[in-house]
Amino acid sequence: MLQANDEQLAQLPGSDYPLGANWDGGGVNFAVYAQNASRVWLCLFDEAASGAERVRVPLHKFTHGVWHGYFPDLRPGQLYGFRAEGPYQPEAGERYNVNKLLLDPYARSISGELKWDDALFGYELGHESGDLTFSDKDSAPFMPKCVVIDQQFDWQNDRMPRLARERSVIYEAHVKGLSQLHPDVPEELRGTYAGIAHPAMIGYLRDLGINTIELLPVHTFVSDHHLHERGLSNYWGYNSIGFFAPDRRYASGSEPGSEVAEFKEMVRRLHEAGIEVILDVVYNHTGEGNHMGPTLCFRGLDNHGYYRLEPGQARYYRDYTGTGNTLNTTVPNVLRLIMDSLRYWITEMHVDGFRFDLASTLAREQFDVSRDSAFLDIIYQDPVISQVKLIAEPWDVGDGGYQVGNFPQGWSEWNGKFRDCWRRFWRGDEGTIGEVSCRFLGSPDLYQADSRMPSASINFITAHDGFSLYDLVSYNEKHNAANGEENQDGESENLSWNCGAEGETEDEQVLNLRRRQQRNLLCGLLLSQGTPMMTAGAECGKTQNGNNNAYCQDNEISWLDWERRDHDLYAFTRALLAFRRDNPILSQDNWxxxxxxxxxxxxxxxxxxxxxxxxxxxxxxxxxxxxxxxxxxxxxxxxxxxxxxxxxxxxxxxxxxxxxxxxxxxxxxxxxxxxxxxxxxxxxxxxxxxxxxxxxxxxxxxxxxx
CATH class of the missing domain: 2.60.40.1180 (Golgi alpha-mannosidase II)
Known part of the structure; x- marks a missing residue:
């Protein structure tokens, strides 16, 4: 390994902007925010999985909190990471450990998988003093590596569909689960970006009547340590660690960086078919977890500068997300990270909008959710981000986090009140018709007074989180034993009705009623004013066997079963979508x-x-x-x-x-x-x-x- 004083790798001062690893045709500029680090090292590797660290060289320049250097000898395909030196004082919120290889927060591509090992933690795992100890184990052999890429791509005059919001029909889907079992998608493409781009998949979406696909998180994410110990994995992907890099799990190619071009090709082909692409994005927290979590990126670069820490107890993280940590959107570098990421996905990857997971967290100032938050203000004035579709999940787990109806103009919202109201109505609850009439009109009680239109209401009956539509009419209780948490996880009150029998049954009367109830719920969704969102599989009777929290089920529980789908329900849904499309009175964008x-x-x-x-x-x-x-x-x-x-x-x-x-x-x-x-x-x-x-x-x- 080259040492710091070696002259074999030329380094010029470079620039502190743009952040990340940027190839300009002659060399690579590296820039990483680590304001409180005493030194940052650039580490180069030959192989992502097990290759030894070939070079470790300090970045010489430090400007405005950014360490940077330009390397004329490096080219696209180079694997790299960072190490940061500084104090290790968890009680003071400082967690530097030069023994831990760190991902670049701006990496455009990340190669290799995280291999869970004690070396990933900044402290001695299992020690009675916990995170107050210091680990000298090198984590590099167990870490994925960042990849320098060339952004060039032939978009072939790609044009975003730019659909009117009121005409959008959103289809929420998982990249892998959508095509993993599709018989007409070549086996080597199933479960990938290329699988979604395959003519069989695009043809299905168009035939159904879908014009917008919303993909569950595609940002590079890590699977939780506790799931690894149970032999499970994080299927949904709400555990981001790379806000610029499409996850390689969904790539059909094996070359580092090839997933970027494959993602772009998927978007281009969907646009060619008139289908918009919306990404479900997770900027409220990262995959590093709480104070006992691993050191993978942000924690090792500038723990104080990226996370919300408890006032007076900086060892601990303020948690509005239920995941152990919360990114600090009140500080400029985090806001810049998020805005740069959003602009990147719009300008470089051509996506049409975003659904923001736990958006209330992003809009919190010191403690409370605020419509005047820096996050909302900076998006409002941004000439790029403000022009795409912005959808808030308007709640989090903190006090005052439920904010349905309270996001500002320019935002749409997942309308949880619409979901709950129609579920109660079709379950047969009393006293529901007053609210149903309001939800049918696009929820004017939530959006009209604020000069927003019915399209601000993202109407849904089911989503990835919770029962599938089939299970909503087949189970009164959740059945999550497969998750390994003794059925304690997941929502207990689902506003569901099993129509007379719990789970699978051969009672034809019950089955007929279930079929009717699925159609009724779809009618409530697609005949109402507002923007409808369907969950993939709702149109064909997808079941999760009563599991209402299948976040860790990367298997047949979550994947669409194309061989056993309900063709009659599909035909009904297709006709219903056509009826909505042919009757614009059902999708007006005025009150x-x-x-x-x-x-x-x-x-x-x-x-x-x-x-x-x-x-x-x-x-x-x-x-x-x-x-x-x-x-x-x-x-x-x-x-x-x-x-x-x-x-x-x-x-x-x-x-x-x-x-x-x-x-x-x-x-x-x-x-x-x-x-x-x-x-x-x-x-x-x-x-x-x-x-x-x-x-x-x-x-x-x-x-x-x-």
Whole structure:
């Protein structure tokens, strides 16, 4: 190994910007933020997995908290990492340990897998003094390595689809789980970026009617130590350690850095098909865990400068995320890291937007969530980031973290109230129709007063976290034994209903009801105003066998089973998505106020009892009511004198309900346009002035206002 005083590796001062390893065609500039380190070493390797450290050389220049140097002899493909010297004083929040190889926070590619070993920890694992001890074990043999890459890529005039928010239909999927078992995707491409880009996969999405795919985390992440000890792994990927590097687990190629081009090719092909790409990003914490966690990157470069530490107890981390640590978005270097990462994924990787995991944490100032936080302010003024789709998961685990409806203009939000309300309604809970009517209109109670539109509400019934749609109608209780935590993990109250039997059954009556309930829930999602988000597999009966926290199940529990999918449910979902697309009245991006639709007395939206009369205040407060009837139309314009008109019936009752169509200004000649019934059940329906609405069903009638 070359020593610090060797002259065999030329080093010039270089620049403190941009951060990371940047190849300019003549050499590589390295720049890393480590403001409180006394020295930072650049370490070069020949092989990612077991190659010995070939060079260790100190970076000579220190500017504005950044250590940097330019190396004209280095080229793309070079493997590297850093080591940082400084005090090891956990009580004071300082955790420097030069024996630990550190990843570059700005690495564009990371090669090799983390191999769990005692050497990864900055302290002597198992010692009675815990993290107050100091470990002199070298962690390099067990660490992945960063890769210098050449960013050149032929985008072939790639153009982002730029879909209107109200027209988006989001499909939340896992890169591996989506294609891992797909029979038409070549085996060597399954579970990869290339697998999603395969014509069979893109064709499936287009045929279904999906125009936006939201990928679970693709940033390089580490699997948790406690999962490793149980023989499991972190499947979802919410444990980021590299905010610029697409994870190599999902690459089909073996060359270091090839995953970057493969990811770009995936995006290009999806864009070519008119499908947007949104990334689920985790900037609220890192994979280094709490004070007993490993030293992999940020902790060893500048523990004080990256993390929120407990005031007066700097040995410990403030934890708003439930993962052991929280990145400190109140300091400039962390904000710069996040903004640089976001801009990189937009400008270099061409993604169309982001879903921010535990976004409330990012918006916290010293303690509380604030709409005036530095994080939200800097995004608002950024000319690049502010122009893509921004979706907040508007909660975290800290006090005051539940912020549904409170993010500023320009943001959409996962609407957990929409999910819970529709689940309660179709479960048959009493007293739900008032809130259901509000959620149906795009949740004006949450977004209208703040000058946001219905598209700000990301409506969903299920997500990766929780029951699948099939399990939501098949289980009353979670069944997470496979996770190895004695069924103590995961949400206990799922607002689910098993339709009369827990889990798998051969009772045809129960199975028929489950099929109906899945269709009902999809109707609630896709007939409501706002931006719908489906979870991959909801359209074809995906089950996780009652596991509602499959974060550690990288196996058939999580992967889509393409051989056993429900083709009838798929056909129904496809038709429902087409119905939404063909009826823009269902995806308006203005508030439906109930004003007059034309010169008649009919309103753009009106609510009726099954008896045909308009809902009055007393009706909304009758807890036993489980049938909602909605007249929905649009104001006719000079360009379109015929406005589409729908009459929607949502019947969550256990009994058939005779529904009389409204009269006077609302009288129409109705035709059945869509229903959650089986085809033979629809054929048996008759109506004139009224219709006998079966239990647990949705009926949608259509007319034309002349």
């Amino acid at each position: 439906i106020m109930g004003d007059r639709a034309s010169s008649t007395d009919a309103r753009t939206v009106a609510w009726f009892t099954p008896e045909g009369g308009e809902m009055k205040t007393k009706h909304w407060h009758e807890a036993h009511r489980k049938t909602l009837c909605i007249f929905l139309t649009q104001r006719a314009s000079n360009h379109d004198m015929a406005a589409a008109t729908l009459y929607l019936i949502f019947n969550a009752s256990h009994e058939a309900i005779n529904v009389t169509f409204p009269r006077r200004a609302y009288k129409r000649s109705w035709e059945l346009a869509f229903a959650s019934l089986e085809p033979q059940e629809q054929e048996a329906l008759t109506w004139q002035q009224s219709v006998n609405c079966p239990p647990h069903c949705v009926l949608v009638f259509r007319s034309r206002e002349k």
